[in-house]
Amino acid sequence: MPEQYDVIVVGAGPGGTACAYKCAENGLNVLLIERGEYPGSKNVMGGILYRKQTEEIIPEFWKDAPLERTVVEQRFWLLDKESMVSMGYKSKEWGQEPFNNFTVLRAHFDPWFAKKAVEKGVTLINETVVLDCILENGKVVGVRTDRPDGDLYANVVVLADGVNSLLAKSLGFHKEFKPDEVALTAMEVLNMPKGKINDRFGLEGNEGCSVEIFGDGTKGELGTAFLYTNKDSINIGVGTTLSGMIRSKIKPYELLEYVKNHPMIRPYIEGGEPVEYLAHLIPEGGFHSIPKLVGNGVLVIGDAAQLVNAIHREGSNMAMASGKMASEAIVKAKAKNDFSEAALDSYRTSIYDSFIGQDLKKYKDLTHTFENNPQYMNEYIPLMNKAANTFFSIDGTTKWEKQAAIMKSFTEGRGKLGVAKDIYKAWKVMK
Amino acid sequence: MAKPMTIEEKMYLIRYKADKKSHLTILDHQECLINCDDKICTIFCPGEVYKWEGDASRMFVGYEACHECGSCRIGCPNDNIKWEYPKGGHGIVFRLA
Numbered sequence: 001m002p003e004q005y006d007v008i009v010v011g012a013g014p015g016g017t018a019c020a021y022k023c024a025e026n027g028l029n030v031l032l033i034e035r036g037e038y039p040g041s042k043n044v045m046g047g048i049l050y051r052k053q054t055e056e057i058i059p060e061f062w063k064d065a066p067l068e069r070t071v072v073e074q075r076f077w078l079l080d081k082e083s084m085v086s087m088g089y090k091s092k093e094w095g096q097e098p099f100n101n102f103t104v105l106r107a108h109f110d111p112w113f114a115k116k117a118v119e120k121g122v123t124l125i126n127e128t129v130v131l132d133c134i135l136e137n138g139k140v141v142g143v144r145t146d147r148p149d150g151d152l153y154a155n156v157v158v159l160a161d162g163v164n165s166l167l168a169k170s171l172g173f174h175k176e177f178k179p180d181e182v183a184l185t186a187m188e189v190l191n192m193p194k195g196k197i198n199d200r201f202g203l204e205g206n207e208g209c210s211v212e213i214f215g216d217g218t219k220g221e222l223g224t225a226f227l228y229t230n231k232d233s234i235n236i237g238v239g240t241t242l243s244g245m246i247r248s249k250i251k252p253y254e255l256l257e258y259v260k261n262h263p264m265i266r267p268y269i270e271g272g273e274p275v276e277y278l279a280h281l282i283p284e285g286g287f288h289s290i291p292k293l294v295g296n297g298v299l300v301i302g303d304a305a306q307l308v309n310a311i312h313r314e315g316s317n318m319a320m321a322s323g324k325m326a327s328e329a330i331v332k333a334k335a336k337n338d339f340s341e342a343a344l345d346s347y348r349t350s351i352y353d354s355f356i357g358q359d360l361k362k363y364k365d366l367t368h369t370f371e372n373n374p375q376y377m378n379e380y381i382p383l384m385n386k387a388a389n390t391f392f393s394i395d396g397t398t399k400w401e402k403q404a405a406i407m408k409s410f411t412e413g414r415g416k417l418g419v420a421k422d423i424y425k426a427w428k429v430m431k
Numbered sequence: 432m433a434k435p436m437t438i439e440e441k442m443y444l445i446r447y448k449a450d451k452k453s454h455l456t457i458l459d460h461q462e463c464l465i466n467c468d469d470k471i472c473t474i475f476c477p478g479e480v481y482k483w484e485g486d487a488s489r490m491f492v493g494y495e496a497c498h499e500c501g502s503c504r505i506g507c508p509n510d511n512i513k514w515e516y517p518k519g520g521h522g523i524v525f526r527l528a
Binding site for chain 2: 163252281
């Protein structure tokens with residue numbers, strides 16, 4: 001008799017573990033399969049974990065979880081070659097319970113999260129690749145692993161296998177993603193003493209700061225660079241659409257070095273000791289790239305389902321929320337002992353009705369608009385820098401003249417109509 | 432300006448548990464030679480896994496340094512790379528972020 005589970009979850013990232021945790025909490029017999037040496041060993045994220053969706057899995061997780069810092073300040077830098085326009089928001093309230101978000105290191109957080117699932121009764125096996133879904137009469141009934149005699153059976157298989165979901169693709173849930181549907185990000189962890197980080201970023205105690213960087217950091221390609229403060233290290237990274245990297249023939253690690261040596265960034269990281277170099281794809285196709293989410297005996301969650309809001313750097317939270325919604329559909333299906341596509345379909349409607357579907361819908365044309373209109377990154381950001389320079393330089397010119405010069409600089413290249421069109425286009429995809 | 436770190440220096444920071452067998456396969460080396468002018472995988476790969484050896488007209492695949500990001504599978508203009516996951520527990524092992 002082969003091993004039979006209620007649920008097999010493929011991938012012990014935040015989404016898979018959240019789903020496994022909630023299923024086990026509801027009395028289901030769950031197997032969680034991880035291909036890495038341990039959960040988190042194959043995963044990369046910039047490092048921001050939102051409180052809300054994590055709390056919905058484990059209440060008050062911050063009292064126990066291996067978190068780095070509590071983010072109290074979010075900065076945005078619009079970067080030109082030797083200048084930047086900077087904005088941000090800092091709040092002491094974010095430094096107190098219930099908090100807004102945290103910086104985390106995935107290889108520390110994920111094993112902790114998976115351990116919590118195991119405590120709920122989940123069986124976790126590491127170092128195991130799922131090669132295929134096992135199909136019987138058009139229904140997924142289990143998975144074939146790369147272990148000897150590695151076939152395992154379940155009523156429902158949850159695909160939480162990340163951006164490279166070969167399994168969802170093999171089921172025909174989506175075609176191969178295109179280079180403009182994914183972003184390639186390279187990052188480094190730089191060790192730095194806690195006191196130095198606090199001095200440089202104006203932080204106290206365990207407060208953290210996150211910086212999102214637009215413009216010259218990606219040499220005008222659609223993408224962002226970022227700086228996140230950990231306890232005694234800094235995550236620095238940069239990514240653009242893969243299509244952008246291909247078009248401009250950028251080597252990701254050279255772009256990362258460019259960012260590290262940028263005169264606006266270097267002073268924050270100077271002296272930091274590189275301790276790890278990481279690269280990863282982020283599924284950034286948005287609403288239009290969401291694959292088929294439900295089949296007979298199978299659900300797709302998290303990155304595997306392209307559930308990422310690139311504009312708001314939300315991904316892990318969407319993975320966790322989708323994992324929880326998947327568990328709710330599975331629990332309902334179990335009560336009726338019906339694991340057909342129709343019985344599991346409440347997962348799909350939950351996703352589209354929730355903040356995930358709604359937010360991705362809101363920005364459904366955003367990536368492609370910015371991808372096809374590089375002027376936003378490589379013309380307007382330098383112009384904003386020039387405008388700030390003009391405005392803040394006291395040189396005997398009247399403010400009227402300055403404003404006129406700024407307006408002229410904006411319309412010179414693209415024309416008044418061109419600028420008006422660009423503003424309308426940007427408003428349309430953001431509204 | 433500090434001297435930029437090279438990819439070789441970055442690779443020293445990474446822990447790998449390489450399998451003996453490659454999980455990345457060039458399906459047709461002639462395809463790279465004839466139908467791919469810029470050999471773009473040799474540029475965008477974050478681990479510099481792909482190196483074009485002109486003398487041998489062959490794409491060399493240093494799979495041991497692979498980050499398993501999937502870019503080469505998606506970015507190869509000729510769909511000429513067979514991309515699989517390394518055997519369970521093998522490949523890159525991220526320790527931090």
